[in-house]
Amino acid sequence: MTLRLTDAEVSKFWNDRHQRESDLKSGGHVSYDEATNTMFYLRRLSMLMDRIGLQSNPVAPLYLLDAGCGKGYFSRELAKFGHQVDGIDRSEAAIAQCREQGGGPRYHQTGLADWRTPWLYDAVFTVDVLFHIMDDVEWERATRNLASLVRLGGKLIIGDWGQDNDHVFGSYQICRGRDTYLPLLDACGMRFDSWEPYRFRRSPIGFYTFTRIG
């Protein structure tokens, strides 16, 4: 049986990794080289654009939350499209690097379950982050909190695998199944729209998309 890391150990693991690895590799796939990670990031960015939409207005922009932003790749790219982006991450090292790079988004060092704001978002997305929360109670707190931040008609986009049943990969990854996500988010007033795989190499992960209807 593989030893699971505690959430504190996972936090430390990511903070160290963000300090140690390059921009894309630290938050991307550690087995891929920089060029492959560049493609991997672009693929997921393109899928996010499909879900967030292709409209932008500088006077009345869209408001997005990048939950678990790492070093801020998606936050910066989406800010380039004119959207107002908040990036949150628990890693002090990652947030420090995000702020150093600037580029428009506003960053806050906080856990996914702990982010509080007086504002709701048009879209909340979390790219390949929730499956690194090893504690089920903390995972549910985080998922519920992210859902509560989506305005009526807004989207919640979650990167995880699309099969039923939870599955543990290694010591720091638990993919929660479709049969875990759908009932929980249905109870939160979110309608399940789709799950689409990344179709990147053999990755089993893809994006769930939910819309707030109640």
Add this chain to the structure above:
Amino acid sequence: MLVRELLPLFEDVTTILEVSESGKALQEQLRAPEEAAYRPYVPGEKMDSGTVVVAFLGPNPATHIDAATVAPALQELPLGGRALLLLGWPVADLPYHGVLDELINAGCQVLQVIPLDNAVGHRAHCAVLAARVDRLAPLRPYLADEPVVVDGDAPDLRALLRLTGEKVFSDLLDRPLRRKLAEAEDRVSEQDEHIKQLEKDLAARDATIAKAETRLARARNDIAKLQASTTFRVGTTIVQGARRPGKAIVSVPVGLVRIWRKRGVTGGTTDRPA
């Protein structure tokens, strides 16, 4: 509005169940009517439409509970049951999303959110009035202080059209305001950083000045010691004599005698070998 003015907004209250554990604090502040039973919430407790669930919610775990903790009590409210939630976040930064989620999941309509006149020792800045409904309760205007009506006429289509219209327009107008606010906050943050840097620079300059003053004082002390030394005074006497040779024949011997007489009195060094 004062905290004690909140409960009178609910009529026919028979039982008040507190979910937060404030001791007597909330009961006393609410000035609960004697005819209503006031007790801590126990999960699974039978409730009726005369029940009001009350709690302090907020950011401080020592005095507040979070939205998830009040959720079971809200979900057990029967139709017509009501909730009075006192929120401990400042109104301007109110993170209402978690509370709203739990209220909606429990089938509760938010009837009114009321800012409080006194922040109750930072325990509560505003109060949420809500009721468990199966259809929309009449809409209440902001700062209304007449009793809540839950089972009155539901808003008609015209009112709902107004409600959705106001929501759509405020959604548009919120966006530039939210952006301006965020940008203003960024500027304040930049200014704060700038001020911190200036304060650091100032402190560094103060330290440099203090060091220079210390060096100056030391140098002045050295000069004073030097000027008090026998060597310096003998040298000065001879130099003055050299400048005025006519007077030197008297002034130099007199000066040297004075120095000899005052030896050890001036505090200066005598230049004697040890």
